[in-house]
Amino acid sequence: MVFEKLRGWRSRHPFLPKITAGPDRLILTMLAVPGVMVVVAFFLLPLARVALAVADGPDGLATYFIILTNPRYLGSLIQTLAMSAGVTVVALVLCCVSGLFLVRNRFAGRSIVKALLTLPLSFPGVVVGFMVIMLAGRQGVLAEISNALTGERWVFAYNIAGLFVGYLYFSIPRVILAVMASAEKLDIALEEAARSLGAPGWRVVRDVILPGLMPGLISSGAICFATAMGAFGTAFTLATEINVLPMVIYTEFTLNANTAVAASLSIALGLMTWACLAAVRTIAGPSAGIST
């Protein structure tokens, strides 16, 4: 008994020699070994191989920069960046309005609405592409409606608008979750203060609500942007004429057997998405930046 008491007393007084309750180093190392092995063998090593594979390309070391030097790849990069940025902005605006609404108001069916909006979170890109076909394809609901109204079928699933809609479809759940999480933390007293001082509604939004939401918006925007940059399944299903970067990588690797270029483009794409998420994580804290 005395010994037990001593132990408790010791743990409260860290300057005394510690009776270690934790496992020793050997067991801890043993526990971590499988994980470290997985990461080293199946991630670090392949990463190094990819980096080396680029140098085998037609232009040697210059292949590393082919995304900037080749007009076709540069064009694809610009299109992908513009697309992802556009989707991010639209998703942020829509989700801000709707997310704030869902946090601030209580009404029957609210939890169902919340569940519904986050539903496609783990739909694979191919399924999202199919959803766009259902919405705006040749037999899609918009085609039927417009046919009934105007006698003309609206079909835009297979062009850039369809791709945009698809990206929006898988972005909304991610962004709305983040917006709702940060809207719950807003201090309502600040808004009341602003109102009672005579601020009109739009100024409350601009000067009080938006700054409060900003960290959440930045981190969810970054996740949305990075996901859109790397999305492959949706573009693959819709088979659009615009070449987003992942589609270009896929074509180079499988159809043209151009491994070096595919590797170089992959590294560029991976660096961009990683940098985007890492930058936000340093701004918004460690919990941001990991999402499906």
Place this chain on the structure above:
Amino acid sequence: MGVSGGGTNHCRAIGGDFDMTVKNTTPRSRGFYAQLVLTLLLCLFILVPIVMSMLAGVTVNVFQGLKSGLTLRWVGEVWMLYSDSILLSVWLALACLAVTLVVGVPLAYVLVRCPGRLSRLFEELLTLPVAIPGLALALALLITYGGFPGYRTSPLFILTGHVLFTLPFMVRSVSAILSAIDLRALEEGAASLGARFWRRFFTVILPNARPGILAGSLMVVTLSIGEFNLTWMLHTPLTKTLPVGLADSYASMRLEIGSAYTLIFFVLIMPLLIAMQVLANWQKPDPRKTVTDDKDMS
């Protein structure tokens, strides 16, 4: 929303809803309805294609619409054509779960137990496969291991990709729970009662980590079943998974078959998604909830 037809103030009292503070005294503004309409439009945007594709999967002829009748013929045909892919996906998801449990849970414990620069660096490394597009990851695996024919053509190759992609989710989920509790005190308590490490690990640490393990497991299985970006690059004609089969059916089969296949996918994945949401609501906000409840009461 069944009560929204009446006068605003009155109906709010019936609906038992607490619109906080100042706004309570004024009727709901135009802004409220604008936001409501936008939210409902977003819901329609998400829901309509899901319902459409589910219906199309059981319609005799999509081009004639629902009046052509309902049938399970297409679902049966999908099963004939793609049962191998569907079963392979289920098998892969379970294998992936087993690997991430055995590898990820101890790893999460070590990372929480030994905080420091090295641990943080390793965690960053571990989460990188999530940040990097699946396509790039698959390319890396192909370049490195594509030359081993036995491995390349076995489902283990796809399993490798899935483990790489899902492991961070398991580790994050478990380490979030473990770092929220006072691990050291619990372990010291158990140790002072004479429990050796393995006994403590299985009777103290694992039970305490259970919510995190559960959430991580649901996430891993859901992600693995739906994974396409990596799998499309890694698959061979003999190792097709469910989403690979989906892409195949969208490209080359009639619309009803693609829809029926999507229906099967939804049926598989919906219970997982619902379980995840229930679990999240359950765990989340005991402290926060009481705070907002207090506000509501005042």
